[in-house]
Amino acid sequence: MSDLSGKTAIVTGSSRGIGAEVAKNLAADGAAVVVNYRQKAPRANKIVAGITEAGGQAVAVGADLTEEAGAQALVDAALENFGSLDVLVLNASGGMESGLGEDYALRLNRDAQVNMLRTAAAVMPAGSRVVFVTSHQAHFIDKVQTLDAYEPVARSKRAGELALREEIPALQAKGISLVVISGDMIEGTVTATLLDRAQPGAIEERRKAAGKLLSVEEFGVHVAAMVSADVPTGHTEYAGGAGHFLD
Numbered sequence: 001m002s003d004l005s006g007k008t009a010i011v012t013g014s015s016r017g018i019g020a021e022v023a024k025n026l027a028a029d030g031a032a033v034v035v036n037y038r039q040k041a042p043r044a045n046k047i048v049a050g051i052t053e054a055g056g057q058a059v060a061v062g063a064d065l066t067e068e069a070g071a072q073a074l075v076d077a078a079l080e081n082f083g084s085l086d087v088l089v090l091n092a093s094g095g096m097e098s099g100l101g102e103d104y105a106l107r108l109n110r111d112a113q114v115n116m117l118r119t120a121a122a123v124m125p126a127g128s129r130v131v132f133v134t135s136h137q138a139h140f141i142d143k144v145q146t147l148d149a150y151e152p153v154a155r156s157k158r159a160g161e162l163a164l165r166e167e168i169p170a171l172q173a174k175g176i177s178l179v180v181i182s183g184d185m186i187e188g189t190v191t192a193t194l195l196d197r198a199q200p201g202a203i204e205e206r207r208k209a210a211g212k213l214l215s216v217e218e219f220g221v222h223v224a225a226m227v228s229a230d231v232p233t234g235h236t237e238y239a240g241g242a243g244h245f246l247d
Contacts, residue, residue, distance in 0.1 A: 002228035005030035008082040009227070010074050012036045012065060012116060013092025015044035017189050018133065021220025022089055023047060026227060027056035032082040034074055035060045036092065057082065065092055065112035066104070071119035079123065087227050088120045091133045095153035105153050110160035117167055126175025131226045132164055139182040139236070140245045149198035153191070168234055177233035181226045184240050188216045214240040
Protein backbone atom coordinates (compact mmCIF):
# COMPACT_ATOMS: atom_id res chain seq x y z
CA MET A 1 0.00 0.00 0.00
CA SER A 2 1.22 3.48 -0.87
CA ASP A 3 -0.06 6.74 0.56
CA LEU A 4 -1.65 8.69 -2.26
CA SER A 5 -3.55 11.08 0.01
CA GLY A 6 -3.98 14.47 -1.61
CA LYS A 7 -3.34 13.04 -5.07
CA THR A 8 -5.84 12.87 -7.92
CA ALA A 9 -5.87 10.13 -10.55
CA ILE A 10 -7.63 9.70 -13.87
CA VAL A 11 -8.10 6.07 -14.87
CA THR A 12 -9.36 5.74 -18.43
CA GLY A 13 -11.77 2.94 -19.24
CA SER A 14 -12.51 2.30 -15.58
CA SER A 15 -16.20 1.46 -15.39
CA ARG A 16 -15.38 -2.26 -15.40
CA GLY A 17 -12.60 -4.80 -15.65
CA ILE A 18 -8.98 -3.86 -15.09
CA GLY A 19 -9.65 -0.13 -14.98
CA ALA A 20 -12.30 -0.50 -12.29
CA GLU A 21 -9.91 -2.56 -10.16
CA VAL A 22 -7.17 0.02 -10.60
CA ALA A 23 -9.55 2.82 -9.62
CA LYS A 24 -10.60 0.96 -6.47
CA ASN A 25 -6.99 0.21 -5.51
CA LEU A 26 -5.86 3.80 -5.99
CA ALA A 27 -8.81 5.07 -3.97
CA ALA A 28 -7.95 2.61 -1.20
CA ASP A 29 -4.45 4.11 -1.20
CA GLY A 30 -5.95 7.57 -0.66
CA ALA A 31 -6.20 9.04 -4.17
CA ALA A 32 -9.28 10.83 -5.43
CA VAL A 33 -10.21 9.10 -8.68
CA VAL A 34 -11.90 10.16 -11.90
CA VAL A 35 -13.67 7.04 -13.15
CA ASN A 36 -14.05 7.18 -16.93
CA TYR A 37 -16.72 5.46 -18.98
CA ARG A 38 -17.74 5.69 -22.64
CA GLN A 39 -21.41 4.65 -22.56
CA LYS A 40 -22.30 2.67 -19.44
CA ALA A 41 -22.95 5.30 -16.76
CA PRO A 42 -24.65 2.88 -14.31
CA ARG A 43 -21.53 0.69 -14.18
CA ALA A 44 -19.28 3.69 -13.54
CA ASN A 45 -21.64 5.05 -10.90
CA LYS A 46 -21.55 1.67 -9.15
CA ILE A 47 -17.74 1.81 -8.99
CA VAL A 48 -17.90 5.35 -7.60
CA ALA A 49 -20.51 4.32 -5.03
CA GLY A 50 -18.30 1.46 -3.87
CA ILE A 51 -15.33 3.79 -3.48
CA THR A 52 -17.25 6.44 -1.58
CA GLU A 53 -18.93 3.86 0.68
CA ALA A 54 -15.43 2.66 1.59
CA GLY A 55 -14.46 6.20 2.56
CA GLY A 56 -12.76 7.23 -0.67
CA GLN A 57 -13.34 9.97 -3.21
CA ALA A 58 -14.38 9.44 -6.81
CA VAL A 59 -16.47 10.88 -9.60
CA ALA A 60 -17.77 9.24 -12.78
CA VAL A 61 -17.20 11.08 -16.05
CA GLY A 62 -18.50 10.03 -19.45
CA ALA A 63 -15.98 10.70 -22.20
CA ASP A 64 -15.19 9.03 -25.52
CA LEU A 65 -11.42 9.35 -25.81
CA THR A 66 -11.53 9.03 -29.60
CA GLU A 67 -13.33 12.40 -29.67
CA GLU A 68 -11.25 15.55 -29.33
CA ALA A 69 -13.17 16.84 -26.31
CA GLY A 70 -13.03 13.56 -24.38
CA ALA A 71 -9.61 14.04 -22.81
CA GLN A 72 -10.32 17.62 -21.77
CA ALA A 73 -13.54 16.57 -20.07
CA LEU A 74 -11.61 14.17 -17.83
CA VAL A 75 -8.93 16.72 -16.98
CA ASP A 76 -11.54 19.37 -16.23
CA ALA A 77 -13.37 16.94 -13.94
CA ALA A 78 -10.19 16.20 -12.00
CA LEU A 79 -9.44 19.88 -11.45
CA GLU A 80 -13.01 20.96 -10.72
CA ASN A 81 -13.77 18.14 -8.29
CA PHE A 82 -10.43 17.55 -6.61
CA GLY A 83 -8.19 20.51 -7.45
CA SER A 84 -5.27 18.69 -9.06
CA LEU A 85 -4.15 15.93 -11.40
CA ASP A 86 -1.16 13.86 -10.34
CA VAL A 87 -1.70 10.42 -11.85
CA LEU A 88 -2.87 9.28 -15.27
CA VAL A 89 -3.50 5.58 -15.90
CA LEU A 90 -3.97 4.95 -19.62
CA ASN A 91 -6.00 1.77 -19.42
CA ALA A 92 -8.72 2.24 -22.05
CA SER A 93 -8.19 0.13 -25.15
CA GLY A 94 -10.16 -1.83 -27.71
CA GLY A 95 -10.42 -2.71 -31.34
CA MET A 96 -12.23 -6.04 -31.42
CA GLU A 97 -15.66 -4.46 -31.13
CA SER A 98 -17.86 -4.44 -34.24
CA GLY A 99 -19.42 -1.44 -35.94
CA LEU A 100 -16.90 1.21 -34.86
CA GLY A 101 -14.93 1.48 -38.10
CA GLU A 102 -11.83 -0.21 -39.47
CA ASP A 103 -9.55 2.44 -38.00
CA TYR A 104 -11.09 2.37 -34.53
CA ALA A 105 -8.28 0.34 -32.95
CA LEU A 106 -5.63 2.81 -34.11
CA ARG A 107 -7.71 5.84 -33.18
CA LEU A 108 -8.25 4.53 -29.66
CA ASN A 109 -5.03 2.68 -28.93
CA ARG A 110 -2.64 5.25 -30.42
CA ASP A 111 -4.18 8.62 -31.25
CA ALA A 112 -6.45 8.87 -28.22
CA GLN A 113 -3.64 7.81 -25.87
CA VAL A 114 -1.36 10.58 -27.09
CA ASN A 115 -4.13 13.18 -26.94
CA MET A 116 -5.04 12.12 -23.40
CA LEU A 117 -1.42 12.26 -22.30
CA ARG A 118 -0.77 15.70 -23.75
CA THR A 119 -3.99 17.13 -22.35
CA ALA A 120 -3.25 15.77 -18.89
CA ALA A 121 0.45 16.67 -18.90
CA ALA A 122 -0.44 20.31 -19.49
CA VAL A 123 -1.74 20.54 -15.91
CA MET A 124 0.20 17.81 -14.08
CA PRO A 125 2.86 19.05 -11.65
CA ALA A 126 6.43 17.80 -11.36
CA GLY A 127 6.52 14.42 -9.67
CA SER A 128 3.41 13.18 -11.44
CA ARG A 129 3.24 9.77 -13.08
CA VAL A 130 1.63 8.30 -16.20
CA VAL A 131 1.08 4.54 -16.45
CA PHE A 132 0.32 2.92 -19.81
CA VAL A 133 -1.33 -0.49 -19.67
CA THR A 134 -0.56 -2.95 -22.46
CA SER A 135 -0.24 -6.68 -23.12
CA HIS A 136 2.70 -8.95 -23.84
CA GLN A 137 1.00 -9.77 -27.14
CA ALA A 138 1.15 -6.10 -28.11
CA HIS A 139 4.46 -5.15 -26.50
CA PHE A 140 6.29 -8.00 -28.25
CA ILE A 141 4.26 -8.08 -31.49
CA ASP A 142 7.31 -7.25 -33.64
CA LYS A 143 9.14 -10.28 -32.20
CA VAL A 144 6.47 -12.84 -31.29
CA GLN A 145 3.45 -13.69 -33.44
CA THR A 146 0.08 -13.46 -31.72
CA LEU A 147 -3.38 -14.84 -32.45
CA ASP A 148 -4.78 -13.75 -35.81
CA ALA A 149 -7.91 -12.21 -34.31
CA TYR A 150 -5.84 -10.09 -31.91
CA GLU A 151 -3.05 -8.96 -34.26
CA PRO A 152 -4.70 -5.69 -35.46
CA VAL A 153 -5.32 -4.69 -31.84
CA ALA A 154 -1.82 -5.73 -30.80
CA ARG A 155 -0.20 -3.68 -33.55
CA SER A 156 -2.31 -0.63 -32.72
CA LYS A 157 -1.44 -0.90 -29.01
CA ARG A 158 2.25 -1.24 -29.86
CA ALA A 159 1.95 1.84 -32.05
CA GLY A 160 0.37 3.61 -29.10
CA GLU A 161 3.17 2.60 -26.76
CA LEU A 162 5.83 3.79 -29.19
CA ALA A 163 4.01 7.09 -29.71
CA LEU A 164 3.79 7.62 -25.95
CA ARG A 165 7.48 6.87 -25.51
CA GLU A 166 8.24 9.63 -28.00
CA GLU A 167 6.65 12.01 -25.50
CA ILE A 168 9.10 11.08 -22.72
CA PRO A 169 11.60 13.93 -23.34
CA ALA A 170 8.81 16.52 -23.14
CA LEU A 171 7.45 14.86 -20.01
CA GLN A 172 10.89 14.75 -18.38
CA ALA A 173 11.22 18.48 -18.95
CA LYS A 174 8.10 18.89 -16.81
CA GLY A 175 9.25 16.36 -14.20
CA ILE A 176 6.60 13.81 -15.19
CA SER A 177 7.49 10.12 -15.50
CA LEU A 178 5.90 7.56 -17.81
CA VAL A 179 6.05 3.82 -17.19
CA VAL A 180 4.56 0.86 -19.02
CA ILE A 181 3.03 -2.25 -17.49
CA SER A 182 2.51 -5.28 -19.69
CA GLY A 183 0.47 -8.35 -18.86
CA ASP A 184 -0.49 -11.58 -20.58
CA MET A 185 -4.09 -12.25 -21.59
CA ILE A 186 -6.17 -11.47 -18.50
CA GLU A 187 -8.94 -13.78 -17.34
CA GLY A 188 -12.40 -12.21 -17.50
CA THR A 189 -11.68 -9.17 -19.66
CA VAL A 190 -13.81 -8.08 -22.61
CA THR A 191 -10.84 -8.61 -24.94
CA ALA A 192 -10.38 -12.19 -23.75
CA THR A 193 -14.08 -12.89 -24.19
CA LEU A 194 -14.18 -11.45 -27.71
CA LEU A 195 -10.97 -13.23 -28.65
CA ASP A 196 -12.28 -16.57 -27.46
CA ARG A 197 -15.45 -15.95 -29.44
CA ALA A 198 -13.47 -15.16 -32.59
CA GLN A 199 -11.07 -18.08 -32.07
CA PRO A 200 -12.72 -20.68 -29.82
CA GLY A 201 -10.23 -22.25 -27.43
CA ALA A 202 -7.74 -19.38 -27.78
CA ILE A 203 -7.74 -18.44 -24.11
CA GLU A 204 -7.42 -22.05 -22.97
CA GLU A 205 -4.42 -22.48 -25.27
CA ARG A 206 -2.82 -19.32 -23.89
CA ARG A 207 -3.56 -20.46 -20.33
CA LYS A 208 -1.78 -23.76 -20.95
CA ALA A 209 1.20 -22.05 -22.57
CA ALA A 210 1.57 -19.53 -19.76
CA GLY A 211 0.81 -21.95 -16.94
CA LYS A 212 -1.51 -19.37 -15.35
CA LEU A 213 -3.24 -16.20 -16.46
CA LEU A 214 -3.78 -13.37 -14.00
CA SER A 215 -7.30 -12.44 -13.00
CA VAL A 216 -8.66 -8.93 -13.46
CA GLU A 217 -8.28 -8.35 -9.73
CA GLU A 218 -4.68 -9.57 -9.67
CA PHE A 219 -3.61 -7.50 -12.65
CA GLY A 220 -5.38 -4.45 -11.23
CA VAL A 221 -3.15 -4.65 -8.16
CA HIS A 222 -0.04 -4.76 -10.36
CA VAL A 223 -1.16 -1.75 -12.40
CA ALA A 224 -2.02 0.33 -9.34
CA ALA A 225 1.38 -0.48 -7.81
CA MET A 226 3.14 1.15 -10.77
CA VAL A 227 1.71 4.53 -9.81
CA SER A 228 4.20 4.79 -6.95
CA ALA A 229 6.80 2.18 -7.94
CA ASP A 230 10.40 3.33 -7.61
CA VAL A 231 11.33 2.83 -11.26
CA PRO A 232 12.77 5.22 -13.86
CA THR A 233 10.74 6.86 -16.58
CA GLY A 234 10.43 4.59 -19.61
CA HIS A 235 10.52 1.43 -17.47
CA THR A 236 8.48 -1.59 -18.60
CA GLU A 237 7.06 -3.85 -15.90
CA TYR A 238 6.07 -7.40 -16.85
CA ALA A 239 3.17 -8.64 -14.73
CA GLY A 240 2.49 -12.36 -14.45
CA GLY A 241 5.71 -13.25 -16.21
CA ALA A 242 6.62 -12.82 -19.85
CA GLY A 243 7.95 -16.34 -20.37
CA HIS A 244 8.71 -17.18 -23.97
CA PHE A 245 8.16 -13.55 -25.01
CA LEU A 246 11.54 -12.71 -23.46
CA ASP A 247 13.36 -15.82 -24.67
